[in-house]
Amino acid sequence: MRIDLHTHSTASDGTDTPTELVHNAAAAGLDVVALTDHDTVGGHAEATAAIRALDKPLTLVTGAELSCRIGGVSMHMLAYLFDPDEPELARERELVRDDRVPRAQGMVAKLRELGVPVTWEQVARIAGDGAVGRPHVATAMVELGVVPTVSDAFTDEWLANGGRAYVEKHELDPFDAVRLVKGAGGVTVFAHPAAAKRGQTVPESVTAELAAAGLDGLEVDHMDHDEPARARLRALAGELGLLVTGSSDYHGSRKTCRLGEYTTDPEVYREIFRRATGAVPISAI
Secondary structure: OHHHHHHHHOOHHEEEHHHHHHHHHHHHOEEEEEEEEEEOOOOOOHHHHHHOOOOOOOOOEEEEEEEEOOEEEEEEEEEEOOOOHHHHHHHHHHHHHOHHHHHHHHHHHHHHHHOOOOOOOOOHHHHHOOOOOOOHHHHHHHHHOOOOOHHHHHHOOOOOOOOOOOOOOOEOHHHHHHHHHOOOEEEEEEOOOOOOOHOOOOOOOHHHHHOOOOOOOOEEOOOOOHHHHHHHHHHHHHOOEEEEEEEEEOOOOHHOOOEEEEEEEHHHHHHHHHOOOOOOOOOOO
């Protein structure tokens, strides 16, 4: 089985619609794909319809990537197979989403102060109906020729955490995120915990505390982790009794990663499925 547990669609900052994502996952030879847009479940209905219309076997895992912050450090929490209608978690996702527009507008204002002629209209056009975020601002910078790629905008000079044009947004405390996802019947995995090029990372001592609070796993095999980081994270997961996942963090054409570039072991996937009580995977056939 080829299992990719971290992808994005146009419901947040990917360039594939949920339908396109499903078809591209099938074409890439995946058996399981998780749709984990930022702080939203807005793409789930379309992806579900696409899965059910598919003429080849593919399973959809519904999820989201939740924006969190602790000790001034941003981190992301992957949440799988939770009940999307559970009110407390739904309310927190809405608070994060509502703060995305003023945050992006603030980044546009900072960039203009730095001499970058980006406009809010340009960023809004790029975001479309998706939950606006830094990748949309970064794409605008690419269009203007300020940086060659989206990844090049995520530096201290521009949009990285604490960068010159960075603006904070409402984010969940990760301990609250674990509690809320668990309360909605879901499973939690700390996304790309050693992605240092994105900015400051959370200390391993906090990861240990999160594990004691109910965190289920660590995303180890990821394009932003080099081999030493993966080895260290794999050892940490073993020490803490956490599941180890791997995934592409696919964003369509916005990033260079390919669907299925990194994958999750089938036994780990089955354990995630076993632990979840809020929703079940959706199969094409």
